[in-house]
Amino acid sequence: MNSLWWLALPTLLLPIWWHRKKRVQVAAEPMATARFLPRTEPRQMRVWRWADVILMILRCLLLACLIAWLANPVLPWRGNTVVVAEGTDARWAEQQVQAAGFKDAARLSLPAARALAWVRSHEREWKPDARLLVLGDIPMPATPPQFRHALDLRTLAKPSVPGEVHVAVAGERAGEWRRMFAALNGPLRAVVEEAPGAKTELIVWDQLEAPPASMRAPLWWVADASAFPELAKAPTVDGIRYADSARGRLWTSDAWPPSDPAAARRLLETWRSLHYAPLPYTAPSQSFAASPTPAAMHADGALRGFLMWALVALFALERMVTHARRR
Amino acid sequence: MASVSSALIAHTTNLDLVIRHVLAGLGQGIHAGRERGSGVEFSEYRAYAPGDEWRRVDWKLLARADRYYVREAERDSHVALWLVLDASASMMEPSRSIPGLDKLAYARTLLACVAAIAQRQGDAFGLVVLSGGRVQFTPAARGPRQLQRVLARLNAARAEGELPDAAALKSGLRFAGAPSLVFAASDFLDFPSPLSEALLRLRHMRHDVRLACIQTEAECTGGFDADPAYRDPEREGGVFRFGADLREGYLRNREAHFATVTAACRAADVPLVDARIEQAPGDVLRMWLRQAGRR
Numbered sequence: 001m002n003s004l005w006w007l008a009l010p011t012l013l014l015p016i017w018w019h020r021k022k023r024v025q026v027a028a029e030p031m032a033t034a035r036f037l038p039r040t041e042p043r044q045m046r047v048w049r050w051a052d053v054i055l056m057i058l059r060c061l062l063l064a065c066l067i068a069w070l071a072n073p074v075l076p077w078r079g080n081t082v083v084v085a086e087g088t089d090a091r092w093a094e095q096q097v098q099a100a101g102f103k104d105a106a107r108l109s110l111p112a113a114r115a116l117a118w119v120r121s122h123e124r125e126w127k128p129d130a131r132l133l134v135l136g137d138i139p140m141p142a143t144p145p146q147f148r149h150a151l152d153l154r155t156l157a158k159p160s161v162p163g164e165v166h167v168a169v170a171g172e173r174a175g176e177w178r179r180m181f182a183a184l185n186g187p188l189r190a191v192v193e194e195a196p197g198a199k200t201e202l203i204v205w206d207q208l209e210a211p212p213a214s215m216r217a218p219l220w221w222v223a224d225a226s227a228f229p230e231l232a233k234a235p236t237v238d239g240i241r242y243a244d245s246a247r248g249r250l251w252t253s254d255a256w257p258p259s260d261p262a263a264a265r266r267l268l269e270t271w272r273s274l275h276y277a278p279l280p281y282t283a284p285s286q287s288f289a290a291s292p293t294p295a296a297m298h299a300d301g302a303l304r305g306f307l308m309w310a311l312v313a314l315f316a317l318e319r320m321v322t323h324a325r326r327r
Numbered sequence: 328m329a330s331v332s333s334a335l336i337a338h339t340t341n342l343d344l345v346i347r348h349v350l351a352g353l354g355q356g357i358h359a360g361r362e363r364g365s366g367v368e369f370s371e372y373r374a375y376a377p378g379d380e381w382r383r384v385d386w387k388l389l390a391r392a393d394r395y396y397v398r399e400a401e402r403d404s405h406v407a408l409w410l411v412l413d414a415s416a417s418m419m420e421p422s423r424s425i426p427g428l429d430k431l432a433y434a435r436t437l438l439a440c441v442a443a444i445a446q447r448q449g450d451a452f453g454l455v456v457l458s459g460g461r462v463q464f465t466p467a468a469r470g471p472r473q474l475q476r477v478l479a480r481l482n483a484a485r486a487e488g489e490l491p492d493a494a495a496l497k498s499g500l501r502f503a504g505a506p507s508l509v510f511a512a513s514d515f516l517d518f519p520s521p522l523s524e525a526l527l528r529l530r531h532m533r534h535d536v537r538l539a540c541i542q543t544e545a546e547c548t549g550g551f552d553a554d555p556a557y558r559d560p561e562r563e564g565g566v567f568r569f570g571a572d573l574r575e576g577y578l579r580n581r582e583a584h585f586a587t588v589t590a591a592c593r594a595a596d597v598p599l600v601d602a603r604i605e606q607a608p609g610d611v612l613r614m615w616l617r618q619a620g621r622r
Contacts, residue, residue, distance in 0.1 A: 031557035032417035032430070032516060033546045034567040036580035042556065042566040 005071035015059040019051050055321050062314040069307040074124040080105035081126070083119060085112035085136025089156065093135045096154050102133045112136050113280065116145055116153075123148050139280030146293045157282040162189045168196035171206025171223065176257045180264045187279050188272055202271075203248075206257070215247060219275065222252040238270070332607055336436050337427035342478045345436050345608075346443045352609045353440075372396040406507060407451045407467040410438040410477070411500075412484055413513030413522065414458035416560035419486040420514070422604050423545040423552070430541045431486045433604035434512035437539060439481055440612050441510050446474040454480050455499060457522065459488030462499025467507075489561050493521040500525055509536040510615070512602075517561075518588045527595045536597050539615055540588070544605045546581070549574040 028042075050056070082105045084093050097103065110118055115138055126132070132151040137158045167190045169177045181190035196203050196217060203217040210227035225231040225241070231252050234243035240253045258264040336345060375384060375395030388396045418431040438454075445452040446469070453467030454477045465480050491499065509529055513522060515538070530536045545551050551569040558566055569577070592599040602611040 028556040028558040028566050030416070030419060030560040031551065031567065031569075032420035032514060032560060033577075033581060034557045034559040035516065035562065036577045036584070037557070037567040037569060037573055038576070039565045040556075040568040 002070070002072045005067055008067050008070075009064070011067070012060050012063050015056050015063065019053075019056040019059075020048055052321075052325060055318070055325060058314060058318045058321060062311070062318055065307055065311045065314055069304065069311055073303055075303065076125060076127045078106065078126045078130060080131050081108055081133070082106070083108045083110055083115055083132060083134045085110060085115050085134075085138055087112065087158070088136035092156055096135050097133065100133050100152055100154070102131075105131075105133070112138055116141055119151070120145060120147065138283050140283035145288065146291045147288050148290055148293055150290045151288040153283065153288065154285045155282050160187060160279060162187050163276070164189050164191050165201050166191050166193060166197065166199045167202045167204065168193045168200045168217070169204040169206070170195075170211075171204070173206050173223070173257055174204075177204050177206065180257065180268070183261075183264065184268055186272070188276060201275075211247070217248045219271075220245075220248055220250045221256065222250055223256045225252045228252070240267075240270070333422075333428055333433060333604055334425055336432050336608065337422075337425055340482065342436065342439045342482060346439050349436070349440050349609050349612065350443060353613060372398060407453065407505065408441070408445045409453050409455060409467065409500075409507055409509045410442060411455045411509060411511035411513075411522075411526070412438055412457065412481065413490065413511070414456055414484040414486050415490050416487055417514055417516050418541070419560060420543055420546070422543050423550060425605060428604055429486070430514055430543065430604055431484065433602070433608065434539070434541045435481045435484065436608050437512055437602070437612060437615070438510060439478055440608070441616075442474055442477045442481075444616075446471060452477065456480060456484045457490055457496075457499075458484055458486070460491050460495070461488075462491050462495050464499055464501070490517060490520055490522050493524065496521050496525045500529070507534050509534055510539070511536065512539045512541055514542060515540050515585075515588050518584065519591070523588075523591070527591070527597065530595050530597050537615060538592060538597055538599045539602050539611070540585070540599055541602050541604060544603050547603060549577050549581075 031037075080102055082093075082097055082102050084107060086109055097105070115134060115136070119132060119134065126149050128149075130149055132147070132149055134151060134153045136155065138153060138155050165188055167181055169181075169192055171177075178192050181192050184190050190202075193200065196215060200217050202219045202221065203211075203215070204221045204223075205211055205227075206223040208224055208227065220228075222228055222231065228243075228245065228250055230243040230245045231241055231250055234241040234250075234252075239255065240251050242252075243250050255263065258267055335348060339345060372385065372388065373396065375397050379397050383397050385396050385398050388394075412434055414431060418429070418434065420430050422428040442452050442454070449469060451467040451469045452473065454463075454465040456463040456465075463480070463484075465477060468476075509526065511522075511526055515523065517523075526536050526538065549569075551557070553568075553570045556566045556568060589599060600611065600615045602615075
């Protein structure tokens with residue numbers, strides 16, 4: 001769509017048209033006996049002569065720049081490139097580069113999650129015969145991607161570090177809760193504390209009296225709902241009633257603390273799936289052959305910034321020269 | 328007789344030289360002047376005084392009387408000669424066939440020749456130049472100095488502006504009551520005009536008025552280029568075009584105009600010579616003077 005703006009290039013003829021001197025009256029010779037002739041309209045000749053060549057060039061450049069800015073051209077300037085996801089082991093990456101023969105290729109560091117999408121949308125920047133090597137812990141895309149250039153994807157799954165979640169447990173049955181959180185395995189680990197702190201993400205409230213008004217957390221598990229009036233008419237999903245309050249989101253259930261391992265696992269699983277994003281799955285290493293897919297339309301030209309500056313500079317120059325000419 | 332072509336006028340600004348060439352082919356005594364030159368008509372003898380020319384001493388009387396006597400000639404030139412030059416802008420019109428020649432140069436040459444003839448015959452002559460709405464008047468006198476003065480005035484005349492109006496002409500043409508000859512050279516494109524009326528009035532006052540109508544070959548035959556635009560040098564505004572389609576109308580208008588001129592001159596008994604500047608000036612001059620002599 002953008003490239004249709006190039007059709008506006010004939011507007012460059014306008015300043016050229018304006019800047020030529022059009023009409024020059026034919027010089028009249030004296031003739032003593034002209035009085036015996038009928039009077040005629042003065043004839044005018046069109047003479048192709050330039051006026052203010054510098055100003056004309058400036059105006060033409062200004063127009064061309066504007067059209068180029070609108071057309072948003074993308075110049076294929078990138079050659080062979082190694083895309084390294086941020087946080088990738090440098091030594092492993094170096095080995096892969098050597099092995100794939102990309103020693104002289106340019107390096108490009110991108111966030112792992114957006115690396116493939118970025119390459120796809122900026123593909124017009126690569127020369128037609130360029131090859132790409134993508135290294136790092138690249139998550140697997142939902143659909144098999146297609147590229148216009150040969151792309152080699154080599155992945156190295158990073159050892160997953162389980163995330164820590166601070167949990168505060170208040171009440172007489174704290175031991176049971178602690179045992180349940182101790183059984184939590186997978187990408188999450190719970191750190192159980194006596195009193196809630198700034199990092200606390202879950203407060204388990206297993207006592208009758210209401211908590212102090214200043215105590216806040218994203219999620220509360222309440223064993224006895226009598227202290228929380230918000231839960232009185234709360235909807236129930238899968239045996240858990242939930243409501244939003246000024247302190248944070250409240251969950252409650254009559255069967256808490258869970259009495260059997262299956263109930264405990266279900267509660268923990270529900271909690272994790274609702275509050276924590278799943279960890280990305282590292283894509284397997286593979287090679288994509290170049291396929292003649294159309295270029296992504298929304299690729300943003302790298303020239304746009306430069307063109308904008310050129311436009312501003314040319315505009316300022318044009319104004320100055322016009323002003324100077326009027327003097 | 329080898330007549331001097333008008334190309335000579337285009338080649339030199341030296342009026343003396345042109346006069347000599349033109350008059351060489353013309354011969355002497357063509358002017359039937361009413362006055363005599365010095366020493367023609369005997370009047371009386373008087374005793375010699377130091378400073379008198381030796382050639383005026385009567386040698387026969389010296390032999391008889393053994394005294395020096397000088398022959399006194401009668402010098403009663405009553406006829407003054409007036410040269411009137413129209414130097415309005417229209418006289419700038421160049422010849423379209425001879426480069427460098429224009430109507431003013433041609434008229435100037437004719438008048439200079441008349442002045443030279445007058446000087447040779449001992450007549451007094453004066454000059455009136457009409458240019459830029461003003462009248463430049465040189466009083467009549469005799470002698471070679473006057474000739475040089477008149478030639479310088481003629482040389483200095485530039486074709487510009489329009490003819491002077493009637494009031495300026497009336498104060499400018501202050502001719503004596505004595506009969507005089509008036510040689511006027513103009514293109515008579517403005518007719519009737521204050522100038523033509525003044526000349527005809529002079530004729531009515533029994534002066535001998537002779538007109539030369541100066542024109543170019545292209546003006547007479549309509550031989551202008553069709554390419555350029557033209558303007559009238561004496562009238563503001565307006566551009567004119569010339570072409571084969573307009574030629575007939577041009578010639579008709581021009582003929583009608585000069586028919587009035589000729590008719591007016593004939594009615595006032597004023598001889599009018601049509602002079603084309605491409606013609607040899609000697610021929611034109613002979614015609615101008617002969618016409619005068621016939622009367």
